[in-house]
Amino acid sequence: MNKIGIITKSQKELYFVVAEDKEYKCKARGVFRDKNIKPLVGDKVKIQVLDDDNAYIEEVFDRKNFLIRPSIANIDQILLVSSLASPKLNYTILDKYLLMLEHFSIDVKIIINKIELASQEKIDKFKDIYEKTPYDFYFTSASDGQGIKEVEELLKNKISAFAGPSGVGKSSLLNLFSEDFNAETGNISKKTLRGKHTTRHVELFQLDSNSFIFDTPGFTAIDLSFIEDYKEVKEYFRDFDEFKNSCKFSDCSHINEPSCAVKKAVEDNLISRNRYENYIYISKEIQDKRRY
Ligand SMILES: Nc1nc2c(ncn2[C@@H]2O[C@H](COP(=O)(O)OP(=O)(O)OP(=O)(O)O)[C@@H](O)[C@H]2O)c(=O)[nH]1
Ligand SMILES: [Mg+2]
Ligand SMILES: [Zn+2]
CATH class of the missing domain: 2.40.50.140 (Nucleic acid-binding proteins)
Known part of the structure; x- marks a missing residue:
């Protein structure tokens, strides 16, 4: 049969x-x-x-899409989970992950969990940066329940994947959405304040007949070797889109060229300086790797 x-x-x-x-x-x-x-x-x-x-x-059957890290297929959206405190947010890794999802054309929402542990200063810094990007973000706490209803709405009739660094609460969040879910959760290390890679394998949980959630192992670094040419990187910083056509040079890399509308937008605080600096950092990193 x-x-x-x-x-x-x-x-x-x-x-x-x-x-x-x-x-x-x-x-x-x-x-x-x-x-x-x-x-x-x-x-x-x-x-x-x-x-x-x-x-x-x-x-x-034919796949809609797939990722290698984590190894999953047919994803409608990634819920990219991070925390501002315990563990603290690594903005470069976050931007690398966003870039990877742009490359593979996969929808993403940012979830900042453990929000009850974050200082107002850290929350303001995060908001200030990502309000100027096209990405929606949500503040949640798996401990006290804030923001959970909004995330539950996002899950309806979709195949979603919780992805993000170890110890930020991906499995804890997942377990809130059904009494049947029992993904393993673990403490973070007291010494390094990092997660201990509790989730070792990808698992797909069924929420209802039309909604599924992947729990995935936490990542530590992002491998961007799928990017052939560092010149691709600027295409994946979607916050540049609005400005890039006004640069003097049509192939402007927004790094050293004069009359660059992207650099001007950074000066005018329309593009976040933090994102721009990560753009330069990531471009250089890819360029250096290609040289050897
Ligand atoms: N204070 C606080 N602790 C939380 C929250 N969410 C999860 N935790 C705790 O954080 C620790 C790590 O949670 P997990 O759900 O295992 O984290 P994970 O992202 O699945 O980690 P990996 O499986 O290692 O990738 C556990 O001790 C949780 O109880 C939260 O919103 N606030
Ligand atoms: Mg986990
Ligand atoms: Zn430019």
């Missing part, structure tokens, strides 16, 4: 597939290895049911 399902977890060569409200442990047919297709969590698949618990994956 064949069924259509969705991969919710994978452990080495074993895939967990939920089809018609039942979970099957599946192996992939050798045909995938020949074609060099590795099924991903989030993939829609056709399975051949062997018995009550076991099945084979026969076919992986």
Whole structure:
């Protein structure tokens, strides 16, 4: 018997597939290895049911999109979770992640969790920077419940993924949305104030018939090696879009050229200086890597 399902977890060569409200442990047919297709969590698949618990994956349907880190497929949006305190926010890593999602054309919302721990000064700094970007952001606390209703609205009828550094509360947030969810959560290290990588594997949770959420392991660094040329980077800073056509040179990199409308917008506080400096930093980093 064949069924259509969705991969919710994978452990080495074993895939967990939920089809018609039942979970099957599946192996992939050798045909995938020949074609060099590795099924991903989030993939829609056709399975051949062997018995009550076991099945084979026969076919992986075409993907809407996928990411390698975290390894997930068919994502409607990333909810990029960070915190301002415990752990404190690394703005460069945040901007790198936003850039990566622009590259892969995946919608993103920023969630700042543990907001009850953040000083007003840190909140103001964050707002000041990201209000000038196209990204929506939400302040939440998985501990005292603020902002959770708004995030719940975002999840409706979508496949969302919680992504972000370790220890910011991705799994804690997820667990708030259903009594059935029991993603493992862990403390952050007292010494380094960083997370301990509690979530080790991607897992897809079903909220209702139309809404799914990926929990993903925390990341520490972002690998931008998919960017071929540092000149691409400026395209991914969407806050430059409004200004870049007014630069004197049509191929302006907004770094050293005269009469640059982007640099002017930074001076006029219309583009955040923090974002602009990360733009330069990231461009240089990619340029340096390519040189060797
Ligand atoms: N004060 C406070 N603590 C929180 C909040 N949300 C989560 N925590 C705590 O932060 C710690 C880490 O939470 P997790 O949910 O495991 O974090 P994670 O982002 O899933 O981390 P990884 O799985 O390692 O990537 C736990 O001790 C949580 O109880 C919050 O809003 N406020
Ligand atoms: Mg986790
Ligand atoms: Zn320019």
